[in-house]
Amino acid sequence: MKCINCYREIDNGLKFCPKCGVMQPADRAAYELEHPELAEALPEDEIIEKVNLLAELPRTAMARDEFTQLIASDPHCDSIMNIADDGVATYGLAEPTAVEAWYAKCYELIGDKQGFYPYFVKLLTQQPEKARNLLHSQAADDLNLVLPSQEMNSTQPEPQLTEDGEIIPPLPPALPSQPPVIGVVYGPPTPDEYYPVDNASPSNEVKTLTSSTSANDLQPIEGQTMVECPICHQPIAYGMRQCPYCKQLLDWSYSSQDTQQEVGEKPKRGTLWTVLAILLALLIGGAGYYIYTSVKDKTHISKNDDDTNEPTGNPRKDAKQCANELLDLLENAYIETPDDYDELENDYKDIIEKYDDYYKDLGDDEMNEYQRAVTEFTENNPDINDRYEKAIRRIERQRSKID
Numbered sequence: 001m002k003c004i005n006c007y008r009e010i011d012n013g014l015k016f017c018p019k020c021g022v023m024q025p026a027d028r029a030a031y032e033l034e035h036p037e038l039a040e041a042l043p044e045d046e047i048i049e050k051v052n053l054l055a056e057l058p059r060t061a062m063a064r065d066e067f068t069q070l071i072a073s074d075p076h077c078d079s080i081m082n083i084a085d086d087g088v089a090t091y092g093l094a095e096p097t098a099v100e101a102w103y104a105k106c107y108e109l110i111g112d113k114q115g116f117y118p119y120f121v122k123l124l125t126q127q128p129e130k131a132r133n134l135l136h137s138q139a140a141d142d143l144n145l146v147l148p149s150q151e152m153n154s155t156q157p158e159p160q161l162t163e164d165g166e167i168i169p170p171l172p173p174a175l176p177s178q179p180p181v182i183g184v185v186y187g188p189p190t191p192d193e194y195y196p197v198d199n200a201s202p203s204n205e206v207k208t209l210t211s212s213t214s215a216n217d218l219q220p221i222e223g224q225t226m227v228e229c230p231i232c233h234q235p236i237a238y239g240m241r242q243c244p245y246c247k248q249l250l251d252w253s254y255s256s257q258d259t260q261q262e263v264g265e266k267p268k269r270g271t272l273w274t275v276l277a278i279l280l281a282l283l284i285g286g287a288g289y290y291i292y293t294s295v296k297d298k299t300h301i302s303k304n305d306d307d308t309n310e311p312t313g314n315p316r317k318d319a320k321q322c323a324n325e326l327l328d329l330l331e332n333a334y335i336e337t338p339d340d341y342d343e344l345e346n347d348y349k350d351i352i353e354k355y356d357d358y359y360k361d362l363g364d365d366e367m368n369e370y371q372r373a374v375t376e377f378t379e380n381n382p383d384i385n386d387r388y389e390k391a392i393r394r395i396e397r398q399r400s401k402i403d
Helices: 028-034 044-056 064-070 077-090 096-110 116-126 128-143 259-295 315-331 338-362 364-379 382-402
Strands: 182-185 206-209 226-228 235-237
Touching: 044 382, 064 077, 064 096, 077 096, 077 128, 096 116, 096 128, 116 128, 315 338, 315 364, 315 382, 338 364, 338 382, 364 382
Parallel strands: none
Antiparallel strands: 182 206, 226 235
């Protein structure tokens, strides 16, 4: 027969389960008639073994609905779904087998929590477009997919021959047109200096920027205002029409005559913000200290608060409380070493034994009522079973990576 708690096979006629210690019902036949699900119930060890087998099997096909359910607990679920759906359209996947293979490969990559997933999530929060290209390229490479535009038949033109039969080499690609020579004026520009200087003369104090001009030839004159280039952020003189480092044409029409004053005022504004931040920190700290000193001596908090996680004597309430404690333990567990897994098993058993020992001391009737409450709570709450299965799958994935 099976134990009514752990569902392991035990010898007939035993009053207590030798595995978990739970007392068995005196009238076994009546209990099995009242609980027909006992016949098909599986022990936790067998469930974990089946979960491990399913987790180890590589998936080569997966429907979109299944992919959505498997990543539903991920905080970036919506973004991942949009990227995966976009890949189906980008690569023109129309056949059901190709679509299912695509979602299976995407789930395999997302499930790699040690290699692919951390870098992908980092890109997803900072550079979503790069994250999209990363998932698409990785999945496409594994599935040997190419973009439709790359499947065009590239035909090479026939080579041209001379009269002697020699091949005429093709013409080189056209060079980009050279930009006009721009005059660089040191000092604040005038409206006439926003256009190229045609005739630069020594009287205009203009130095023409050519391809041979180096950064050393464009050193600022002493006393000039230095600003950062908006493109390469190198220090250049205020009013230069072209950056000597990145060759970017500059437009100073948006600048006001008070630029020099604004540059000098930035440190002052930074100091003001620092002072305001210090004052705000002192204000928040003082308020927190006042609240702490005003409530630290109050003793009206009940000793039997609901957060103590101790048995209350109410079987239904304790059944719900025990289930939530077990689920919280499994959902928050993080397995990095074999010792972590052993500690998780010990904590899991301690929670079960805490409630079982409590009701054993109350008597057989209270123990039976508690066991019925546990069974009814788990049967009437499918969400509890879903959470349990997801937590077990997550733990086994972590455990498989350290074996």
